[in-house]
Amino acid sequence: xxxxxxxxxxxxxRKNFGQTxxxxxxxxxxxxxxxxxxxxxxxxxxxxTLRIIGGFETPDxxxxxxxxxxxxxxxxxxxxxxxxxxxxxxxPHMNVYDNIAFGLKxxxxxxxxxxxxxxxxxxxxNLQGFQKRSxxxxxxxxxxxVAIARALVNQPEVLLLDEPLGALDLKLRKxxxxxxxxxxxxxxxxxxxxxxxxxxxxxxxxxxxxxNKGKIQQxxxxxxxxxxxxxxxxxxxxxESNIIKGKMLKDYSVEFAGHVFECLDKGFEPNEDIDVVVRxxxxxxxxxxxxxxxxxxxxxTFKGVHFEMxxxxxxxxxxxxxxxxxxxxxxxxxSLNPNDIHIMKRTGSV
Amino acid sequence: MVKKIIMKSYLGLILLFMYLPIVVLIVFxxxxxxxxxxxxxxxxxxxxxxxxxxxxxxxLYNTLMLALISxxxxxxxxxxxxxGIHNMKKFxxxxxxxxxxxxxxxxxxxxxxxxxxxxVFIGSLIGLKLGFLxxxxxxxxxxxxxxxxxxxxxxxxMNKHMYExxxxxxxxSMYALRKVILPEIMPGIISGFLMAFTxxxxxxxxSYFTSGSGVxxxxxxxxxxxxxxxxPTINALSTLxxxxxxxxxxxxxxxxxxxxxxxxxxxx
Amino acid sequence: xxxxxxxxxxxxxxxxxxxxxxxLILFYAFTARDGQxxxxxxxxxxxxxxxxxxxxxxxxxxxxxxxxxxxxxxxYPVAMILASKQFSKxxxxxxxxxxxxxxxxxxxxxxxxxxxxxxxxxxxxxSFFNLPKIDILYTDAAVVLGMVYxxxxxxILPIYTVLMxxxxxxxxxxxxxxxxxMTVFRRITLPLSIPGVMSGITMVFMPAVTTFVISKLLGGGxxxxxxxxxxxxxIQLSDWNFGSAISMIMMIFILISIWIMSKFDEDKGxxxxxx
Numbered sequence: 001x002x003x004x005x006x007x008x009x010x011x012x013x014r015k016n017f018g019q020t021x022x023x024x025x026x027x028x029x030x031x032x033x034x035x036x037x038x039x040x041x042x043x044x045x046x047x048x049t050l051r052i053i054g055g056f057e058t059p060d061x062x063x064x065x066x067x068x069x070x071x072x073x074x075x076x077x078x079x080x081x082x083x084x085x086x087x088x089x090x091x092p093h094m095n096v097y098d099n100i101a102f103g104l105k106x107x108x109x110x111x112x113x114x115x116x117x118x119x120x121x122x123x124x125x126n127l128q129g130f131q132k133r134s135x136x137x138x139x140x141x142x143x144x145x146v147a148i149a150r151a152l153v154n155q156p157e158v159l160l161l162d163e164p165l166g167a168l169d170l171k172l173r174k175x176x177x178x179x180x181x182x183x184x185x186x187x188x189x190x191x192x193x194x195x196x197x198x199x200x201x202x203x204x205x206x207x208x209x210x211x212n213k214g215k216i217q218q219x220x221x222x223x224x225x226x227x228x229x230x231x232x233x234x235x236x237x238x239x240e241s242n243i244i245k246g247k248m249l250k251d252y253s254v255e256f257a258g259h260v261f262e263c264l265d266k267g268f269e270p271n272e273d274i275d276v277v278v279r280x281x282x283x284x285x286x287x288x289x290x291x292x293x294x295x296x297x298x299x300x301t302f303k304g305v306h307f308e309m310x311x312x313x314x315x316x317x318x319x320x321x322x323x324x325x326x327x328x329x330x331x332x333x334x335s336l337n338p339n340d341i342h343i344m345k346r347t348g349s350v
Numbered sequence: 351m352v353k354k355i356i357m358k359s360y361l362g363l364i365l366l367f368m369y370l371p372i373v374v375l376i377v378f379x380x381x382x383x384x385x386x387x388x389x390x391x392x393x394x395x396x397x398x399x400x401x402x403x404x405x406x407x408x409x410l411y412n413t414l415m416l417a418l419i420s421x422x423x424x425x426x427x428x429x430x431x432x433x434g435i436h437n438m439k440k441f442x443x444x445x446x447x448x449x450x451x452x453x454x455x456x457x458x459x460x461x462x463x464x465x466x467x468x469x470v471f472i473g474s475l476i477g478l479k480l481g482f483l484x485x486x487x488x489x490x491x492x493x494x495x496x497x498x499x500x501x502x503x504x505x506x507x508m509n510k511h512m513y514e515x516x517x518x519x520x521x522x523s524m525y526a527l528r529k530v531i532l533p534e535i536m537p538g539i540i541s542g543f544l545m546a547f548t549x550x551x552x553x554x555x556x557s558y559f560t561s562g563s564g565v566x567x568x569x570x571x572x573x574x575x576x577x578x579x580x581x582p583t584i585n586a587l588s589t590l591x592x593x594x595x596x597x598x599x600x601x602x603x604x605x606x607x608x609x610x611x612x613x614x615x616x617x618x
Numbered sequence: 619x620x621x622x623x624x625x626x627x628x629x630x631x632x633x634x635x636x637x638x639x640x641x642l643i644l645f646y647a648f649t650a651r652d653g654q655x656x657x658x659x660x661x662x663x664x665x666x667x668x669x670x671x672x673x674x675x676x677x678x679x680x681x682x683x684x685x686x687x688x689x690x691x692x693x694y695p696v697a698m699i700l701a702s703k704q705f706s707k708x709x710x711x712x713x714x715x716x717x718x719x720x721x722x723x724x725x726x727x728x729x730x731x732x733x734x735x736x737x738x739x740x741x742x743x744x745s746f747f748n749l750p751k752i753d754i755l756y757t758d759a760a761v762v763l764g765m766v767y768x769x770x771x772x773x774i775l776p777i778y779t780v781l782m783x784x785x786x787x788x789x790x791x792x793x794x795x796x797x798x799x800m801t802v803f804r805r806i807t808l809p810l811s812i813p814g815v816m817s818g819i820t821m822v823f824m825p826a827v828t829t830f831v832i833s834k835l836l837g838g839g840x841x842x843x844x845x846x847x848x849x850x851x852x853i854q855l856s857d858w859n860f861g862s863a864i865s866m867i868m869m870i871f872i873l874i875s876i877w878i879m880s881k882f883d884e885d886k887g888x889x890x891x892x893x
Contacts, residue, residue, distance in 0.1 A: 354704060357699045357702070357704065357705075360695060360696070360699065361696065361699055361700075361705075361711075364692065364696055364770075365714060365715075367767070368714075368715065368718050368767075368770070368771075369718065370733065371726050371727075371729035371730055371732075371733060371767070372718060372721050372726060372729070374729050374732050374733060374739065375721070375725060375726070375729045378732065386731065386732045427627050427628050427631060428628065430624040430625060430627065430628065431624070431625040431627070431628030431629075432625075433624050433625070434623070434624040434625025434626070434628070435625055438625075446625070446629070449632050449636065449637070450632075452636055452640075453636055455824075455872065455873070455876055456869060456872070457824060457825070457827075457828035457868060457869070457872055458825070458828070459828050459830065459845055459848055459849070459865070459868075460643070460828070460848075460865045460868060460869050460872075461639075463643070463848060463852050463861060463862070463865055464639035464640055464642060464643045464865070465635065465639050466852065467639060467642045467643065467646060467858060467862070468635075468638055468639040468642050471642060487635065488635075490631075490635075491631070491632075491635040491636065494628060494631065494632075498628075548720070552719070552720075552722065552723065554723070554724060554831065555830075555831070559852065559853075568722060569722060569724055572722060572724045572725055572728070573724055573831070576724070576728055576835060580725070580728055584725065585725070588721055588722055588725050591720075591721075592720060592721050595720045596717065596720075599713070599717075603710070
């Protein structure tokens with residue numbers, strides 16, 4: 001296994017649909033066996049990126065490499081990648097068996113071999129005995145499994161998944177997330193996964209690529225993306241966060257909300273304007289007397305595991321998550337640890 | 351690129367095949383000579399003569415009246431029929447639907463002769479003669495199913511609870527029908543009306559069997575002329591009709607594309 | 619809306635103008651009128667079994683089948699081109715195939731006389747280029763041409779409608795699984811368009827097999843198809859009994875072929891989809 005050579009490499013990809021710019025200078029590599037998720041709001045260009053890898057779109061400029069070879073002009077049917085489509089795109093005039101066997105039949109494989117492979121796949125996705133069923137009689141979750149089996153049976157080098165769980169309900173989605181993760185582990189196939197669901201991305205991925213408005217905002221492990229968001233967009237899109245305007249006084253010292261805090265960041269200009277990100281669950285409740293910040297509770301909502309409180313203080317509305325609750329209207333004190341304060345370069349509007 | 355050129359030229363060839371007779375027809379409506387096929391100079395006299403030719407004017411009048419009355423009656427009967435059918439139980443529904451499909455699927459000639467037999471048969475009992483009225487009844491008969499078939503899908507698309515919601519809010523069933531159901535199925539009613547109107551204007555076979563001597567629509571007049579040679583006046587009339595439908599279509603197209611643009615601007 | 623009576627006017631109308639006339643056809647087909655009055659008989663059907671009538675029937679079926687075949691072969695590519703990515707955005711283009719139908723079909727058909735005559739327009743053009751003249755007017759070829767000309771849109775439109783409805787993702791999925799354009803067409807597009815093909819075939823074959831106008835205009839006065847036959851029994855010969863029997867046979871033929879076609883067509887209302 002060679003980890004240094006990327007299996008897929010996108011170089012300076014640009015793509016316009018008519019007047020609208022969909023992709024603006026995308027640079028990205030995917031390593032073998034990696035689970036990479038393209039994450040972003042709808043219209044951010046994540047699906048277009050996937051379709052360029054799959055061969056359904058050609059970039060206006062830039063290059064696509066597969067195992068080191070430029071594949072810009074290779075048609076989809078000659079690429080060693082397979083796709084699980086949004087809403088599955090199962091062939092309605094074929095039964096489950098024929099859907100899964102489709103790719104193998106094109107390769108003119110021996111009938112007995114095809115039968116065996118299809119059976120194996122059905123077992124892998126827990127649909128034993130479904131060979132003769134018409135795909136239209138299946139539930140959404142089952143159709144989803146057939147779609148995965150149909151792609152995987154061809155043993156692609158890379159599996160592309162375009163919002164595969166988008167149409168399923170919450171419980172089923174969680175189940176399928178685990179199953180997909182398992183399949184990834186078992187088969188060792190590289191996964192490129194597209195979703196707009198940040199929780200899904202955090203649970204499943206090795207690497208997350210956050211995209212917005214045709215540009216890559218940040219690439220990193222889930223922990224990195226969550227704990228060290230590069231800009232306000234990433235911070236806001238991944239999990240809930242308080243984003244506060246502040247000033248970096250010097251290395252390891254930041255001023256915001258009328259207070260000077262100790263932090264772990266350095267390398268900014270002295271007195272540079274920056275954005276501070278604080279996660280709601282990182283704010284501790286303390287006595288008002290020895291608090292860094294104090295405020296008045298404006299509302300409290302029960303969220304199951306924790307309470308969500310909106311607190312106004314020092315000209316900022318803070319969102320807090322805590323297992324204990326404070327009464328609406330009372331004054332409370334808040335405290336922050338240095339490693340819970342995340343400093344980001346100011347990028348203008350969120 | 352080559353593929354696109356091949357595609358375009360194939361389409362062009364087929365369109366030439368489709369439009370060649372129409373172009374010939376229009377060109378010869380401006381021909382001085384009466385005989386078809388010999389071009390002998392440009393004239394507008396057939397267009398002038400058209401309005402003084404009582405045979406053609408009569409059949410034009412009959413055609414338009416037949417189309418208008420038959421499609422209005424068909425819309426009335428058909429829309430209510432569709433609402434009733436929509437609410438029928440499965441078995442009864444399938445019986446009625448098969449009955450509805452019958453005139454659509456039956457060859458025109460069979461529908462025509464069967465109506466002719468009945469009109470003559472009953473006519474001999476009550477003193478009804480083949481003529482405008484029998485043609486009108488026949489046109490209504492073959493028009494109703496098309497209205498039903500275009501209204502039914504709209505009823506199926508409609509949210510089942512919409513009617514109940516109206517009742518829940520205090521509407522009487524008549525009021526709910528007028529204010530909730532009718533607006534919802536209007537597109538189907540309109541397309542059913544247009545289809546009925548076009549079918550009626552274009553019909554020859556059924557009119558031919560159900561009309562008596564002396565009463566004719568345009569198709570029948572053209573058919574009877576075909577033996578001795580169709581006069582250029584007919585070409586002139588058809589050209590006028592064709593061009594006016596075309597203009598109407600272009601107008602509608604321009605309007606709807608403008609509205610589309612406006613909509614898009616709002617969305618953006 | 620539980621008031622089913624709103625459909626009663628329609629039901630009464632259909633009984634008077636569809637059900638009763640159908641029974642009258644049955645009645646006339648199985649009876650004969652002679653000196654003593656009306657009596658039950660199968661003679662009308664025996665008469666139809668005579669070779670001349672059978673040969674007319676076979677000829678009608680043959681020409682209609684051939685025309686349907688030509689429409690399919692010519693029309694399918696048209697529908698595919700119209701539905702293809704390059705053209706699908708121009709709805710106007712598909713309108714171009716409907717517009718001709720707004721010109722009276724008798725006139726359009728009659729116009730072919732001007733084109734096909736010995737000294738007609740086509741031959742003038744041919745002789746200008748010193749090419750041999752064609753002389754097909756008043757032959758089977760002219761009748762087939764008339765049928766194809768009149769009914770081609772009925773083949774193109776249902777196929778076009780079905781092709782447009784095919785989810786582009788299915789084609790992409792097939793490419794993704796290794797299918798080149800030929801395979802995608804054979805395995806995905808063609809099988810999924812079968813309902814459209816079937817309703818196209820029905821919509822062309824039905825009017826073609828029963829026409830009496832096209833055959834009369836382009837085939838000449840003595841040219842006889844089954845439609846001309848029925849017309850003659852009712853309009854000229856007034857032999858309603860024999861005419862009814864032929865109509866009945868025709869009707870049964872058509873209903874059987876529709877039933878067979880509908881077996882292929884799982885998409886109900888495929889014919890209505892045209893509109």
